[in-house]
Amino acid sequence: MSDVLTQLTAVLEARKTAPAESSYVASLHAKGLNKILEKVGEESVEAIIAAKDAVHTGNKDELIYETADLWFHTLVMLSHLNLTADDVLQELSRRFDLSGLVEKANRRKD
Secondary structure, rough: OOOHHHHHHHHHHHHOOHHHHOOOOHHHHHHHHHHHHHHHHHHHHHHHHHHHHHHHHHOOOOHHHHHHHHHHHHHHHHHHOOOHHHHHHHHHHOOOOHHHHHHHHOOOOO
């Protein structure tokens, strides 16, 4: 993992058990998974809007900012479920030698 992801993972893990009033992340953990998922959804929408705006304005700063928010809240979600960015990176690594079309076809049908 990158140094940033490693450091962020450590901070997120520490904040899981911190008092809710001590940090934003601790307050999200205290409010539970539904609140965290709400934030992931909210940040997803904001990133989508920023991407559409970037096409029209040519300015990608807002898209980078909103994507960072989305990634951050996704990492909080993973942390809440006792997962890390490394778990996701391992899955991405597993897919390197696999065609996207083959990977999609191999997914379980629900």
